[in-house]
Amino acid sequence: MYDLRAETLQPRLAGKVPAPANAEVPGQFALSQNYPNPFNPATNIEFQLPQASHITLKIYDLQGWLVKTLLNQEMEAGSHRVAWNGRDERGNAAASGVYLYHFQAGEFSRSRLPGAYRQTGKMVLLR
Template structure:
């Protein structure tokens, strides 16, 4: 990283990304990067092929990992991205959503490691033609690495121990700020083996999200703690607190935030 003038940061960076998946009510499909947008030594980002968002397009999903080793600051580090992922209006270039950004000047210590699963809600952008734009420090360096960001295979059913093994809990906060509390219907529903539950917080606060069977017995606690204002998603992998697979049937998920309480039903079909 010392090759960029004025960076004042030395070290080794590794950035890995999974295929971007588009989720519809009944399928997943790959949202591919545009080879024309990547060409040339002057490329400063990767960009997907344009996607017209219709009522069937629910979300975009990907996995990513960033790692920095042997990091040393030699001066004031500029506010540049180690990683920046944005949703852009393809027709006019308007930034619509900042999905994730890790700035170089926010890094501390000699080592840094980050891994996450991101799911971007595309329904607020129905009718728009959008692209997902990925920019990294390797693009800013302007080297051959900008054309060879490693796009890993996406594993729909990850093997234990793989690079992008799923966590039981996924949280994604998007930049559009909700105005009210809300608990959304899980998707997919019915589901097997996992489902996503989304909730909205208009302000910071304590949240609990618990799953019960139809007899009212606690099955799993998905969230219990402080959350910032924003839209969040958690994933239930269909297992109870002890890691055992829950049986097929109807389950209730109960959400509490401040004075707001809401319960919804979902169906697990094995």
């Protein structure tokens, strides 16, 4: 018997996006729009890193409450993809609605440091 719960409780780091043999390291940080959007039950978020960086990728609701931390780790330079299964930190299904995904690479202080980048995107979950 297939247990769907075993497949959907954790975010899935899809890893590096397959690249052609002659692919170069991206020239700048970039965060792409998630796809599909709107989504049900899961969505993908892709980003590019021109250098190895500490990455955080977090999902928030529109009231600013943290729903899920997808990434909080060091990652290599290159193109990457992570999937969100529409579940919160406790494994509960998030409600239909608009969510924000906040991406940060590197460290920030009062002045922007070279090699630091952050961006926020918007996505819609339809149950």
